[in-house]
Amino acid sequence: MMDFQQIFQTKPDIEASAPGRVNLLGEHTDYNDGFVLPTAIPQQTNVSIGYSPDDHHHFYSAELEERIDVEPTATTLEGFASYVNGCIQVLKQAGYESPPVNVFVTSSVPIGSGLSSSAALEVATLRALRSLLKLDLDDVQIAQLGQQAEIQYAGVSCGILDQMASSLADTEHMLFLDTRTLDRQILPFPAGAEIVVIDSGVARSLASSGYNQRRSECEAAARQLGVKALRDISDPQAVEALPEPIRKRARHVVTEDNRVLKALDGVSAPVFGELMNASHVSLRDDYEVSVPALDTLVELLQGTPGVFGARLTGAGFGGACVALVTLGEAHTIAQTVLDRYNAAGYNGQILVD
Numbered sequence: 001m002m003d004f005q006q007i008f009q010t011k012p013d014i015e016a017s018a019p020g021r022v023n024l025l026g027e028h029t030d031y032n033d034g035f036v037l038p039t040a041i042p043q044q045t046n047v048s049i050g051y052s053p054d055d056h057h058h059f060y061s062a063e064l065e066e067r068i069d070v071e072p073t074a075t076t077l078e079g080f081a082s083y084v085n086g087c088i089q090v091l092k093q094a095g096y097e098s099p100p101v102n103v104f105v106t107s108s109v110p111i112g113s114g115l116s117s118s119a120a121l122e123v124a125t126l127r128a129l130r131s132l133l134k135l136d137l138d139d140v141q142i143a144q145l146g147q148q149a150e151i152q153y154a155g156v157s158c159g160i161l162d163q164m165a166s167s168l169a170d171t172e173h174m175l176f177l178d179t180r181t182l183d184r185q186i187l188p189f190p191a192g193a194e195i196v197v198i199d200s201g202v203a204r205s206l207a208s209s210g211y212n213q214r215r216s217e218c219e220a221a222a223r224q225l226g227v228k229a230l231r232d233i234s235d236p237q238a239v240e241a242l243p244e245p246i247r248k249r250a251r252h253v254v255t256e257d258n259r260v261l262k263a264l265d266g267v268s269a270p271v272f273g274e275l276m277n278a279s280h281v282s283l284r285d286d287y288e289v290s291v292p293a294l295d296t297l298v299e300l301l302q303g304t305p306g307v308f309g310a311r312l313t314g315a316g317f318g319g320a321c322v323a324l325v326t327l328g329e330a331h332t333i334a335q336t337v338l339d340r341y342n343a344a345g346y347n348g349q350i351l352v353d
């Protein structure tokens, strides 16, 4: 694999990194001003930056072996370059104009598994630019700028979950976040438990169109219920008067918010696991973002001794599943489940164990 010096014939000035994340509870709640509970994963994205010798930005992705040279005014780029350039552009909007730079990206965060490779890239790029340009930005502002880069320059109307998790979470704790107020708490995992993440091997088809459609359905439900956002409904019964499909969508969001709040009470691993199982049912039946491969993988996880609970994680439509398992057994459980899953004709992969 090439390095910065081989690509740009000079050494970088600054390096920074940021992790991917896995969301344990609180799916599709962030754009409804609700609650989320992610943790960081060990896989990281690293960004090295140096000043460009000319009047263009130069971006290189080691994994994709792709180089893009762009004018500083470029706005519509594709792929990894759209995130890197998006970060440069949103900093400019915030009054921090970057001189032309060389940017080298390398990452172990899997792409398309629902583990926020894009947020990791945004946060790592913004951290590197913060150091290079000595910007007075805190970690919450970095997350907010990353979200803006994604919305404005990658075309995904995402919430703040992924960027806040990448910017503020670590792998040893859960990060509880109120996405409206950005109040947060760093919490321990349930006692005696650790996590497993397995990729289904099924790419997230329809992810952006389905995602944007779910988001508008939630907005329609909130309008019909006369609230600013679905977070403002605490009684699941309140949504039952809505017409389908927005009734089901709103039901998922309201029950999912309640599940996150229940998990805050320092619940035991078995209770946390039940909340995860209920979250999967809700995502499958009410939010309709699961696919057969994810349901199969979740059922295999749930049926394995030592597993407290399991669910799809991230936006859905493909990607990965997360499980809470007995401490010390993650590796064995992950391998057992993966073998059974792949024997059913899939091509899964263990991502965290």
Ligand code: GAF
Pocket (backbone or CB within 6 Å): 023, 026, 027, 028, 029, 030, 031, 158, 159, 160, 161, 162, 314, 315
């Ligand atoms: C994607 C989005 F980017 C997040 O903001 C969040 O909505 C998530 O899907 C679903 O919970 O990762």
